[in-house]
Amino acid sequence: MRYFILVLFFPLLCAAQQERTTRILFILDASNSMNSTWGKQTRLVGAKEVLIQAMEMFKEVPNTEIALRVYGHQVPITNDIQDCNDTKLEVPFSIGNIDIIKNKIRGLIAKGATPIARSLEAAAGDFPDTLSRNVIILITDGLESCDNNPCVIAKKLREKGVKVTPFVIGLGMDLSYLENFACIGSYSDAEDKDSFKSVLTTIIEKILTRTTVQINLNDSFKKPTETNVTLFLYEAGTENLKYTFTHTINRYNNPDTLVIDPNFTYDLMVNTLPKIEKKQISIVRNTHNTIQIDAPQGFLKFTGTTAVAVRVMEKSKYETINLQLTNSQDKYLVGVYDIEILTLPRSYQRIEISQSKTTTVAITSPGTLELKCIKYNVGQVFVDKGNGLFEWVFNLDEKLLSSKYVLQPGNYKVVYRQKDQKSTGYTVEKKFKIESTKKILLTL
Numbered sequence: 001m002r003y004f005i006l007v008l009f010f011p012l013l014c015a016a017q018q019e020r021t022t023r024i025l026f027i028l029d030a031s032n033s034m035n036s037t038w039g040k041q042t043r044l045v046g047a048k049e050v051l052i053q054a055m056e057m058f059k060e061v062p063n064t065e066i067a068l069r070v071y072g073h074q075v076p077i078t079n080d081i082q083d084c085n086d087t088k089l090e091v092p093f094s095i096g097n098i099d100i101i102k103n104k105i106r107g108l109i110a111k112g113a114t115p116i117a118r119s120l121e122a123a124a125g126d127f128p129d130t131l132s133r134n135v136i137i138l139i140t141d142g143l144e145s146c147d148n149n150p151c152v153i154a155k156k157l158r159e160k161g162v163k164v165t166p167f168v169i170g171l172g173m174d175l176s177y178l179e180n181f182a183c184i185g186s187y188s189d190a191e192d193k194d195s196f197k198s199v200l201t202t203i204i205e206k207i208l209t210r211t212t213v214q215i216n217l218n219d220s221f222k223k224p225t226e227t228n229v230t231l232f233l234y235e236a237g238t239e240n241l242k243y244t245f246t247h248t249i250n251r252y253n254n255p256d257t258l259v260i261d262p263n264f265t266y267d268l269m270v271n272t273l274p275k276i277e278k279k280q281i282s283i284v285r286n287t288h289n290t291i292q293i294d295a296p297q298g299f300l301k302f303t304g305t306t307a308v309a310v311r312v313m314e315k316s317k318y319e320t321i322n323l324q325l326t327n328s329q330d331k332y333l334v335g336v337y338d339i340e341i342l343t344l345p346r347s348y349q350r351i352e353i354s355q356s357k358t359t360t361v362a363i364t365s366p367g368t369l370e371l372k373c374i375k376y377n378v379g380q381v382f383v384d385k386g387n388g389l390f391e392w393v394f395n396l397d398e399k400l401l402s403s404k405y406v407l408q409p410g411n412y413k414v415v416y417r418q419k420d421q422k423s424t425g426y427t428v429e430k431k432f433k434i435e436s437t438k439k440i441l442l443t444l
Helices: 043-058 098-106 116-123 150-159 175-181 193-209
Strands: 004-010 022-029 064-071 087-094 133-140 167-171 186-190 212-218 230-235 241-246 265-270 276-282 288-294 297-303 309-314 320-325 328-333 335-341 347-353 358-362 367-372 377-386 389-395 402-407 410-418 428-434 439-443
Touching: 022 043, 022 116, 022 193, 043 064, 043 098, 043 193, 064 098, 064 116, 087 098, 087 116, 116 133, 116 150, 133 193, 265 288, 276 288, 297 320, 297 347, 320 328, 328 335, 347 358, 367 428, 428 439
Parallel strands: 022 064, 022 133, 167 186, 212 288, 297 358, 367 439
Antiparallel strands: 004 133, 004 167, 064 087, 230 241, 230 265, 265 276, 297 328, 309 320, 309 335, 335 347, 367 402, 377 389, 377 410, 410 428
16 A cells, blocks of 8 residues: 655745744645555545644644645546646635635546656745745655656755655555665655554644654764664653654654653653753744753563563662563663572672663573472571581571571581470571482471
């Protein structure tokens, strides 16, 4: 299925200090291919619904005018003939013409060819002047079907001093198809009608607010290469969550552009391990804002033949930032960490994470102790640390006659007596050895 949007910006050739008029020309594809199925609708029916709904965004917006050009809707295409001049400005620019445009869209029937290049060339003359902020949004479902090349037209416009910067959104198309529009400008894809509606809404918001934001997650070399992490933007000083984004690097290897309301000051939470917070972020209206965050990251991997949990903490801190299992890998900010291997007895290490590198820690597989008691016992298990030093590991459960414990390899002893015996003289010691991956049975 082929379905995409081009947004073409024709900036001013001369500057003006006062608020400029924004003129947005919608070019809608009504060629025969728009009769193809799109979910439970045809492409044209779905596109018309989304576009009619989008028109509501322009009502009562000051300094904004809308127009509509359509192609492929006048002359039916046949096996032998296609009319490559089938493009027409149906509703010219004016104030208060939203309902006229909506009614015109409702009555469209898909019939003819796909003269994209000729429509773009004609569209340059649809604008009353070059003193306004002029934008074209082209909605189409396929490539050029006539003799002209949209890339050539875009080049000619640039040579005339008209800078063309489109956004292409493809629905259900593979990237190799979308890359045909790289000569015109940027492109992205949407998978379904809801995605299409969301992308169109975002584009219109960018045009109307003229305020965009880019969040750079910088690596150790101050390059914005870090990505794929959730971002929370709160109204500053509150718990009012305004935006949630998954940080993305776009196809041009830049952090993706966001549309954020400039009427608020924000607190940003970057959900790395550990998280990063930046407070009191102001968004400058009518410009492209860049928020710089230092977030250099590397990887931590635990290996082992037995599933063991490992607690990860920042150096010399006791707060758990992650509980990671053996044979898994997670991403952490560059720095020094303390890890606690959650077997008995506990063991600790200090490790370092470096930019884009993987720190691997091999976890020794534990063994298993199975205790069988003739009677209920009280007592404790200790690990032999050498030189006559013994470290407590766990207490016996005096209510159990059998139990199992996962222990790190080493030499141990259990000190106990039967619960119902009332003399210290009945204390018993038994030594045992735990080997990796092996199980021993100890009877008390």
